[in-house]
Amino acid sequence: MNTTVTAKAHTNIALVKYWGKKDPQLMLPQNGSISLTLDHFYTETSVTFDDQLAHDQIYFNDQLLQPAKAQRISQFLDLIRQRSGQTHFARVTTGNHVPTSAGLASSASGFAALAAAGSRAAGMHLDLTDLSRLARRGSGSATRSIFGGFVEWHAGHDDQSSYAEVLQDPVDWDVQMIAVVLKATKKPISSTDGMARVVATSPYYPAWVQTANHDLDRMRHAIAAKDLHALGMIAETNAMRMHALNLSADPAFNYFTADTLTAIQAVTDLRANGVNCYYTLDAGPNVKIICAGHDTAVIKAALAKHFAPEQLIVAKPGPGITITEA
Amino acid sequence: MNTTVTAKAHTNIALVKYWGKKDPQLMLPQNGSISLTLDHFYTETSVTFDDQLAHDQIYFNDQLLQPAKAQRISQFLDLIRQRSGQTHFARVTTGNHVPTSAGLASSASGFAALAAAGSRAAGMHLDLTDLSRLARRGSGSATRSIFGGFVEWHAGHDDQSSYAEVLQDPVDWDVQMIAVVLKATKKPISSTDGMARVVATSPYYPAWVQTANHDLDRMRHAIAAKDLHALGMIAETNAMRMHALNLSADPAFNYFTADTLTAIQAVTDLRANGVNCYYTLDAGPNVKIICAGHDTAVIKAALAKHFAPEQLIVAKPGPGITITEA
Numbered sequence: 001m002n003t004t005v006t007a008k009a010h011t012n013i014a015l016v017k018y019w020g021k022k023d024p025q026l027m028l029p030q031n032g033s034i035s036l037t038l039d040h041f042y043t044e045t046s047v048t049f050d051d052q053l054a055h056d057q058i059y060f061n062d063q064l065l066q067p068a069k070a071q072r073i074s075q076f077l078d079l080i081r082q083r084s085g086q087t088h089f090a091r092v093t094t095g096n097h098v099p100t101s102a103g104l105a106s107s108a109s110g111f112a113a114l115a116a117a118g119s120r121a122a123g124m125h126l127d128l129t130d131l132s133r134l135a136r137r138g139s140g141s142a143t144r145s146i147f148g149g150f151v152e153w154h155a156g157h158d159d160q161s162s163y164a165e166v167l168q169d170p171v172d173w174d175v176q177m178i179a180v181v182l183k184a185t186k187k188p189i190s191s192t193d194g195m196a197r198v199v200a201t202s203p204y205y206p207a208w209v210q211t212a213n214h215d216l217d218r219m220r221h222a223i224a225a226k227d228l229h230a231l232g233m234i235a236e237t238n239a240m241r242m243h244a245l246n247l248s249a250d251p252a253f254n255y256f257t258a259d260t261l262t263a264i265q266a267v268t269d270l271r272a273n274g275v276n277c278y279y280t281l282d283a284g285p286n287v288k289i290i291c292a293g294h295d296t297a298v299i300k301a302a303l304a305k306h307f308a309p310e311q312l313i314v315a316k317p318g319p320g321i322t323i324t325e326a
Numbered sequence: 327m328n329t330t331v332t333a334k335a336h337t338n339i340a341l342v343k344y345w346g347k348k349d350p351q352l353m354l355p356q357n358g359s360i361s362l363t364l365d366h367f368y369t370e371t372s373v374t375f376d377d378q379l380a381h382d383q384i385y386f387n388d389q390l391l392q393p394a395k396a397q398r399i400s401q402f403l404d405l406i407r408q409r410s411g412q413t414h415f416a417r418v419t420t421g422n423h424v425p426t427s428a429g430l431a432s433s434a435s436g437f438a439a440l441a442a443a444g445s446r447a448a449g450m451h452l453d454l455t456d457l458s459r460l461a462r463r464g465s466g467s468a469t470r471s472i473f474g475g476f477v478e479w480h481a482g483h484d485d486q487s488s489y490a491e492v493l494q495d496p497v498d499w500d501v502q503m504i505a506v507v508l509k510a511t512k513k514p515i516s517s518t519d520g521m522a523r524v525v526a527t528s529p530y531y532p533a534w535v536q537t538a539n540h541d542l543d544r545m546r547h548a549i550a551a552k553d554l555h556a557l558g559m560i561a562e563t564n565a566m567r568m569h570a571l572n573l574s575a576d577p578a579f580n581y582f583t584a585d586t587l588t589a590i591q592a593v594t595d596l597r598a599n600g601v602n603c604y605y606t607l608d609a610g611p612n613v614k615i616i617c618a619g620h621d622t623a624v625i626k627a628a629l630a631k632h633f634a635p636e637q638l639i640v641a642k643p644g645p646g647i648t649i650t651e652a
Contacts, residue, residue, distance in 0.1 A: 203530075203533040203534075203536065203537040203567070204529075204530035204533050204534075204567075204570065204574070206533070207529040207530050207532070207533055208529075208530075210529065211529040233577075236577075236578065237576050237577070237578060240573045240574065240578035241529070241530075241573070241574045241578075243573055244530065244570035244571070244572075244573035244574040245570070246570075247566045247567070247569055247570035247573065248530070248566065248567045248570040250563050251559075251562075251563070252562065252563060252566035252567075254587075256582070256587060257584075257587065258583075258584030258587060258588070261580075261582060261583065261584060261587070262584070
């Protein structure tokens with residue numbers, strides 16, 4: 001009989017961004033990053049290794065993935081097979097539990113859940129730190145989604161030294177995010193290709209690595225002090241410096257849409273009116289607003305001028321990974 | 327009898343941007359810049375020094391300016407009085423000849439015309455190089471508007487060494503710009519304040535100065551070789567690296583509007599379809615498209631999907647300053 005293992009992992013949003021690989025094979029980043037795991041967006045993945053299978057079968061939201069789309073997942077399963085000695089192919093059923101198809105969960109929660117369910121189903125019993133190292137090989141940001149609350153991913157210099165750990169969990173103060181889910185447009189470039197182009201062509205890249213390391217120090221202090229204003233200002237500046245790298249690449253690219261500019265301006269205006277809120281952005285048009293829970297109503301009201309209620313999703317700090325065997 | 331001197335100066339659009347002062351008093355830039363003077367946008371300014379006046383009288387587009395708005399012009403006239411020994415106040419009538427109030431002419435043509443008309447009316451006979459140095463004190467970009475065609479402003483290290491000169495005039499090949507004049511919104515920050523914030527807070531600024539100097543070398547070669555593709559690619563990358571500085575400032579700011587992103591995307595799409603066109607942007611939402619005259623129709627047709635015909639203004643290379651005495 002084959003054991004089925006199910007893992008649930010939440011997505012995370014970086015407050016000090018990961019943007020650029022030092023080693024694409026080992027997925028070592030150029031700089032460390034700090035994130036907040038969110039409660040609202042997660043991936044649930046079940047894995048069963050089965051000697052009756054002639055190849056991996058990957059079901060995503062109940063649809064069997066074609067081989068081309070399943071390839072990245074199969075390669076990750078190869079890594080698990082290689083380490084565990086497991087020789088069979090696997091049946092994987094995975095689903096993203098997000099209110100929309102906005103891609104907010106994506107690869108961070110996906111590869112965290114796959115690392116946890118896949119390794120356990122293959123007979124390995126990894127601790128959370130080793131799970132974090134393993135998830136990293138699937139997707140950089142997945143390194144952080146093993147843990148809940150505020151998490152830091154140490155850049156490291158080899159497989160062993162590049163892993164995430166908890167900075168603060170549970171998060172026992174009033175901080176949250178409001179995801180502004182914007183109309184998806186054709187992505188100008190994938191995050192993998194975007195960051196590779198930036199590392200190769202931006203004259204600003206060395207200064208980015210320096211400033212990100214400085215931001216990590218300051219962000220750790222802001223989190224320890226539960227200082228929303230400091231946390232928000234560091235996150236906002238760091239995010240814009242990441243997007244500045246994209247503008248400075250050759251050729252230039254950017255992930256902004258008209259709605260992105262509108263949401264940024266709304267946050268800036270709110271803050272000018274005394275509301276403690278800050279924005280961050282990743283490799284896509286969506287804006288995430290960092291704020292206190294008690295300001296939710298006033299922020300939603302201001303954004304309602306531009307966006308529909310279903311585009312505004314409140315997310316509280318979320319938990320680390322859970323694993324169950326059936 | 328008092329001499330009235332009239333000068334006409336055209337605006338210019340930088341292909342390698344000026345963004346940041348080394349010396350705000352002397353208006354010395356951190357890096358040199360290269361521009362194209364345009365035929366379509368100009369300022370005409372007449373100056374008369376008159377012993378009957380109790381203060382400077384500045385008429386802008388036939389309206390007497392209030393003292394607060396006239397101050398920057400009066401301070402420039404003070405500089406001329408100090409150098410020339412002229413003791414009287416002046417009557418200045420100035421007008422921007424641009425198809426819209428989009429601010430495309432603005433301070434570059436304005437201070438170039440004022441430097442030329444004012445200094446001659448005060449009895450000075452400056453050569454073009456000295457006029458360029460004088461115009462610099464009014465507005466950095468005015469340094470270049472003394473000359474026609476392709477112009478380089480040498481950054482220099484003192485008043486004497488910071489001046490512009492012609493790289494190529496007349497421009498005897500098929501290069502032009504199409505100005506995409508977008509809805510004006512409230513400017514987030516003036517260019518003077520914006521560049522000061524960038525110099526003070528952007529971790530990318532030292533790399534900008536290096537890359538701009540490298541771009542100057544490459545741009546000189548592209549102009550000498552009459553190579554539109556090379557010229558356009560250097561200009562586009564340089565412009566986006568200037569705007570990247572703004573995103574990387576603390577606090578971040580940007581001059582993009584939704585229409586800016588639309589125009590940039592239209593140029594990118596056109597080029598992907600084989601049309602030789604490139605964009606550049608200054609401290610505002612407008613996009614200027616660098617292209618050959620023979621592609622005007624196809625570019626206008628593509629942009630007509632998003633913008634009205636009167637928003638698309640074709641500008642050919644323009645002449646240097648002209649001065650007439652009456």
